[in-house]
Amino acid sequence: MTAAVRSKAAPRTGVDWFLTFMRVGLSFFFISGVIMFVLQQIDPQNPIAQVFNPDATGLTADQFEGLIISGLSQGAMYGLIALGYSMVYGVLGFINFAHGEVFMVGAMTGMITSNKLEEAGLWEDAFFVSLVFIILVAIVCSTATAVIMERVAYRPLRGSPRLIPLITSIGVSFLIQNISIVLLGPGAKAYPSLPDWLSQKRTVLFLEVEGTKLMVILVAAISMAGLWYLVERTKTGRAMRAVAEDKEIASLMGIDVNRTIVTTFAVGGAMAGVAGILWGILFRSVIHTTGFLPGIKAFSAAVVGGIGNLGGAMAGGLTLGSAESLAPLMVLEPWGINGVSQLRDAVAFLVLIFVLLVRPTGLFGERLSAEDRA
Amino acid sequence: MSAPMATNETLPARAALDQEWRKVVNHGLLLALVLVFVSLANMPVSLDSRMIIEPMLSMGYLSLLWIPVVMGFIVSSEKVLEGIAYHAKGAREVLAGGLVGLIGGLGLSLLVVLIDNFDLRDPLVNWSPALLDLLQFGNGIGFGVIIWPVLGFGLGVFGGALHIFTAMTRTIVGWVLGAVLGIAVFETVIIDLLTERLPFEFITDWFYFIRGGLSQQGAVTAALIGGGLGYLRVLAQRGVVPTPVQDYKQLVGPERTRANTIIIITCGVATAILPLLLGRITNELLANVGLFVLLALGLNIVVGLAGILDLGYVAFFAVGGYATAILTSPNRGDSWPDWVPQSHWFAALIVVILLAILTGLFIGAPVIRMRGDYLAIVTLGFGEIIRLLFLSDWLGGYTGGAQGVTNIPGVDLGFVEIKGTDPRAIFYLVAVFCAIAIYVSWRLEKSRLGRAWMAIREDESVAEAMGINTVNVKLMAFVVGAVLASFSGAIFAAKVGSIFPTSFIILVSIVILVVVIVGGMGNIVGVIAGAAVLIGVLGGPKQPGLLAEFSEFKLLIYGALLIFMMLKRPEGLVPNVRRTRELHQEEFLQDAWLRSQVDADEQDGAPSGEVAPA
Structure with a gap:
C-alpha cells in the first residue's frame, strides 16, 4: 500500500511528487534543525547557528538532562497506553479510539482514591501501601471500562465495515468524557501532594533524577515486564497471539476467541490504568480531557513503533516522549520559531505524519494479522 | 402465563x-x-x-x-x-x-x-x-x-x-405523546412564529402557560390533535385515506420530476418567507442551523459519499474563518505586509476558496493512501496542528494568537449591509450558500465523480480495477468538502464578528460527524434534517439550541446517540437506499436465504411459519 512500492509499478503522479517533496522537505527540516542545534552547542557564536535565530543561547547540560528525563518518563506512560492500542489492533484490526479514555478513567479513580486516603491520613504515612492500593483500584476500574466497552459497543459490530467500529469508538470516547463531566464536574481536580522524600532529586549512576520520574519509569518497566511475561510465556498469551494471527484457525484449535478478545481488552485496560496513576503522580492534576491528547500520542507511539508489535509500542512511546520533549528546542528553536513550548503537541502529530510518510510500518516493523496482509 | x-x-x-x-x-x-x-x-x-x-x-x-x-x-x-x-x-x-x-x-x-x-x-x-x-x-x-x-x-x-395494544392503538398513543412533547419543545419557535408578526396570540395563550410549558387545556388539545393525526395515519395505512408520501414514492419519470420541482419551490418559498415572520432568537437559531447544514453537507461528501473518515474537518472551517477575518478586518495581526489589502467580503471569499482548495490538497495528499483508521487520526492531527498554529505566538503576529481577530465587518451588498447583529440577514446569506451546496451535492451525487466516490466507498480495490483513479477522485472529495466548509467559515466570521482559536476545536469536527451520521450518511435530506434536529433542538458545540437547559448534557447525548446509531441504525434517520444495502448486506442475504427456504417448504407442502431460525 505504500507509495514507495506502488511507484515502481505505476507512473509517478502529481500526488507522488508532492509526497516525495514532503518527505524530503520534512527530513531536511528535522536534520538541518538538529545540525544547527549541534553547531550552536559547540559554539553559540557559530554563523550557521545564527542564521535564523541570532540570539539563541543553546542548552546547558542540566537542562538537556532534565528534558531527556522528563521525555523518557512521559514516553514510558505513552508506551503503556500504546500497548493497549497495539494489542487491540493486533487482535481485532481496528483502532480503539476510546482507549485514551480508559487511561483517563484510571487517572480519575486514582484521584478519588488518593484524596480519600489522604483524608484518612494514610497517604503520607504509608505511601507505598497507598500507591499499590490506588494502582490496584485504577487497574480494576480501567479494566472494567475496557471490558464493558468491548461488550456493549464493539462486539455487536464485529464483521461490519471498517468505518463503523471506528466511528463507534469515537462515540464511546466522547461519551466517557462527558460522563466524567456530568458525574464529577467539569473542572480540573488535583492529586494530593507527594511526600518530600519522593519528589527530591537523587543521583542514579551519573544522572540527577527527580524521585517521582524515576518511580514512573520503574513502575512502567515493571508493568511492561509483567505484560511481556503474560504474552510470551503463558497459555493466555499464546491464545492472544494465535487469535491475532488468524481468528478462524485459532477457534479451530480450541481457543475461545471471544474470551481471548475480552482478555486483550482487559490487559490493555489494566496497562492504561497504571499509566493513568503515573500521569496523576507526575502532573498531579486530572480533567475529563486528560485522556484525549495522551491517547492520540500513544496511538502515534504505537504507529511509530509498528502497530501490533508490543516491544515496538514501548520503544515508540519512549521515542515519541523524548522527541516531544527535545524537538521543540532542538529542531524548532534553531529555525527561529518562537514560543516553541506551545507547539509541543503539534510536534507529536508532525512525528506521526512523518513516520507514516517515510516508513508506514513503523520503526520496528509491523506485525500484521492475516486480514491485513490480504 | x-x-x-x-x-x-x-x-x-x-x-x-x-x-x-x-x-x-x-x-x-x-x-x-x-x-x-x-x-x-x-x-x-x-x-x-x-x-x-x-x-x-x-x-x-x-x-x-x-x-x-x-x-x-x-x-x-x-x-x-x-x-x-x-x-x-x-x-x-x-x-x-x-x-x-x-x-x-x-x-x-x-x-x-x-x-x-x-x-x-x-x-x-x-x-x-x-x-x-x-x-x-x-x-x-x-x-x-x-x-x-x-x-x-x-x-x-x-x-x-x-x-x-393493537397496531392502531400503538400508533395513536405514539402520535399523542409526540404531539404533546413536540408542541412543548418547540414552544419558543411556535410562539415566535404565531405572535411576532401574525396576530395569533389567542392560540398561544390557549396552549401555553405564561411562564413556559403547556397549560392543561393546551396539553389536552395537543393530545387531541396528536390523536386525530394518528388516526388519520392509521386510516392512511389501511388505504382509506390517500397518502401523499406513498403516492409520491410511486411516481416515475416526468411526473416525479414535476413533483420534485413543486417540493423544491415550496421549500425555497418557505425558506424565503419564514424568517420574515420570526423574531431574533429563532432567526439566530436558524442561522446556526444553516451554518451546520453547510458544514455537514461538505462532510457528507467526504464521509457519506467517498467513505473517507476525516476527523480534522474543522481545519477547513478554521481556514475559511481566519482567511475572511484577516482579509476583511482592520484589526488583524500587525505582521501583515501592506500589500495584503483590507478587502470586501466577496473578494475575500475568492481567496478563501483558493486557500481551501490548497489546504484540501495539502492535507489530502499525504493521507489519501493511508488505511481508513490511520487517515482518521492523521487528519485529526492536522486539524489540531492548524488550531495550535493559529494559537501560537509564532504566528501570533498574523493570527492574533489567543486574542484572535476582532472587528470583522459584515457583508456589504451595496444596497444593504449584512451585519452579524442581524440574524435574519445572516440567515438569508447562509441559505443562499446552502442552496448552492445542496445543488452541488445533488449534481455531484448523480455525476460520474459521485459514482466513482460511491464505488470507492464500497470497495477501493475493485473501484481501482474498474479504472477509477482512486487518488485523484478521493482528493476531489477532500477539496469539495474543504470548499463547502470554508464557505461556512467565511459566513461564521462575518456573523460573530470576531474569531478565536477556541471556536475551532476538534469537538466541532465530531459534532458535524454526529450530525451527518444521525441524519443519514450520503443523503442530502437526511443531513439537513440531522442538522435541524440536533443543532436546532439540542444546540451546537457553543451555540444554544431550543432546549437551552440541555447545554450541560448535549455532548453526552451526542456521544450516546453516535454509539446508538452505529449499533442499531448505521444508515441514519433518513437513509440513503444504496448505503443501507451496503451496511446491511449480511441481513439482506440472510433474508433472501430464509425466504428461499420458506418458498421451498411451501412447495413441499409444509406449513409456513415453522421454519427453524438460522
Whole structure:
C-alpha cells in the first residue's frame, strides 16, 4: 500500500511528487534543525547557528538532562497506553479510539482514591501501601471500562465495515468524557501532594533524577515486564497471539476467541490504568480531557513503533516522549520559531505524519494479522 | 402465563423459565443503573425549570420517567426474522415490564436512602439535597422510598402493555405523546412564529402557560390533535385515506420530476418567507442551523459519499474563518505586509476558496493512501496542528494568537449591509450558500465523480480495477468538502464578528460527524434534517439550541446517540437506499436465504411459519 512500492509499478503522479517533496522537505527540516542545534552547542557564536535565530543561547547540560528525563518518563506512560492500542489492533484490526479514555478513567479513580486516603491520613504515612492500593483500584476500574466497552459497543459490530467500529469508538470516547463531566464536574481536580522524600532529586549512576520520574519509569518497566511475561510465556498469551494471527484457525484449535478478545481488552485496560496513576503522580492534576491528547500520542507511539508489535509500542512511546520533549528546542528553536513550548503537541502529530510518510510500518516493523496482509 | 416463546420450545421448561427470569432481572438492574446515572448526572434537577405541562410535569421528571417505559417495552420485544412467526403477546409481557420497572424503581429508592444517610459530594458533584428533595417529590423520605417502585411498576406495565395494544392503538398513543412533547419543545419557535408578526396570540395563550410549558387545556388539545393525526395515519395505512408520501414514492419519470420541482419551490418559498415572520432568537437559531447544514453537507461528501473518515474537518472551517477575518478586518495581526489589502467580503471569499482548495490538497495528499483508521487520526492531527498554529505566538503576529481577530465587518451588498447583529440577514446569506451546496451535492451525487466516490466507498480495490483513479477522485472529495466548509467559515466570521482559536476545536469536527451520521450518511435530506434536529433542538458545540437547559448534557447525548446509531441504525434517520444495502448486506442475504427456504417448504407442502431460525 505504500507509495514507495506502488511507484515502481505505476507512473509517478502529481500526488507522488508532492509526497516525495514532503518527505524530503520534512527530513531536511528535522536534520538541518538538529545540525544547527549541534553547531550552536559547540559554539553559540557559530554563523550557521545564527542564521535564523541570532540570539539563541543553546542548552546547558542540566537542562538537556532534565528534558531527556522528563521525555523518557512521559514516553514510558505513552508506551503503556500504546500497548493497549497495539494489542487491540493486533487482535481485532481496528483502532480503539476510546482507549485514551480508559487511561483517563484510571487517572480519575486514582484521584478519588488518593484524596480519600489522604483524608484518612494514610497517604503520607504509608505511601507505598497507598500507591499499590490506588494502582490496584485504577487497574480494576480501567479494566472494567475496557471490558464493558468491548461488550456493549464493539462486539455487536464485529464483521461490519471498517468505518463503523471506528466511528463507534469515537462515540464511546466522547461519551466517557462527558460522563466524567456530568458525574464529577467539569473542572480540573488535583492529586494530593507527594511526600518530600519522593519528589527530591537523587543521583542514579551519573544522572540527577527527580524521585517521582524515576518511580514512573520503574513502575512502567515493571508493568511492561509483567505484560511481556503474560504474552510470551503463558497459555493466555499464546491464545492472544494465535487469535491475532488468524481468528478462524485459532477457534479451530480450541481457543475461545471471544474470551481471548475480552482478555486483550482487559490487559490493555489494566496497562492504561497504571499509566493513568503515573500521569496523576507526575502532573498531579486530572480533567475529563486528560485522556484525549495522551491517547492520540500513544496511538502515534504505537504507529511509530509498528502497530501490533508490543516491544515496538514501548520503544515508540519512549521515542515519541523524548522527541516531544527535545524537538521543540532542538529542531524548532534553531529555525527561529518562537514560543516553541506551545507547539509541543503539534510536534507529536508532525512525528506521526512523518513516520507514516517515510516508513508506514513503523520503526520496528509491523506485525500484521492475516486480514491485513490480504 | 400464555404460550411459551417459539424459540424456547426445545428447552426444558425449567431452563426456559430461568432464562426469562434472568432476562427480567438483567433488564431491571440495567434500568436501575440508568436511572441512578441520570439522577447523579443532575438531569432531573437542572431540567426541572423547564416545564412540559404546567404544573404537572417538568422536563426534569420526564428525563427519569420515560426510561422505565422504554425498558419495559424492550424486555419483551424480540427480533423477528423473515419467515418466523411472531408469537402472541399477553399478560406475561405486561408483568415482565412491570417487574423491570419495579427493580429500576427500587434502584432509585436505594439512591434516596443513600443520599439521605451518606455524603459522597466529594467525588460526585451532584450528590445534593436538591436532588434528594426532587426525588422525594418534596415530601418526606418515606414517600420517596415508596413512590419510585410504584411509579416504576406502573410505567413498566405501560411499556409492556404497548405489546398487547393493537397496531392502531400503538400508533395513536405514539402520535399523542409526540404531539404533546413536540408542541412543548418547540414552544419558543411556535410562539415566535404565531405572535411576532401574525396576530395569533389567542392560540398561544390557549396552549401555553405564561411562564413556559403547556397549560392543561393546551396539553389536552395537543393530545387531541396528536390523536386525530394518528388516526388519520392509521386510516392512511389501511388505504382509506390517500397518502401523499406513498403516492409520491410511486411516481416515475416526468411526473416525479414535476413533483420534485413543486417540493423544491415550496421549500425555497418557505425558506424565503419564514424568517420574515420570526423574531431574533429563532432567526439566530436558524442561522446556526444553516451554518451546520453547510458544514455537514461538505462532510457528507467526504464521509457519506467517498467513505473517507476525516476527523480534522474543522481545519477547513478554521481556514475559511481566519482567511475572511484577516482579509476583511482592520484589526488583524500587525505582521501583515501592506500589500495584503483590507478587502470586501466577496473578494475575500475568492481567496478563501483558493486557500481551501490548497489546504484540501495539502492535507489530502499525504493521507489519501493511508488505511481508513490511520487517515482518521492523521487528519485529526492536522486539524489540531492548524488550531495550535493559529494559537501560537509564532504566528501570533498574523493570527492574533489567543486574542484572535476582532472587528470583522459584515457583508456589504451595496444596497444593504449584512451585519452579524442581524440574524435574519445572516440567515438569508447562509441559505443562499446552502442552496448552492445542496445543488452541488445533488449534481455531484448523480455525476460520474459521485459514482466513482460511491464505488470507492464500497470497495477501493475493485473501484481501482474498474479504472477509477482512486487518488485523484478521493482528493476531489477532500477539496469539495474543504470548499463547502470554508464557505461556512467565511459566513461564521462575518456573523460573530470576531474569531478565536477556541471556536475551532476538534469537538466541532465530531459534532458535524454526529450530525451527518444521525441524519443519514450520503443523503442530502437526511443531513439537513440531522442538522435541524440536533443543532436546532439540542444546540451546537457553543451555540444554544431550543432546549437551552440541555447545554450541560448535549455532548453526552451526542456521544450516546453516535454509539446508538452505529449499533442499531448505521444508515441514519433518513437513509440513503444504496448505503443501507451496503451496511446491511449480511441481513439482506440472510433474508433472501430464509425466504428461499420458506418458498421451498411451501412447495413441499409444509406449513409456513415453522421454519427453524438460522
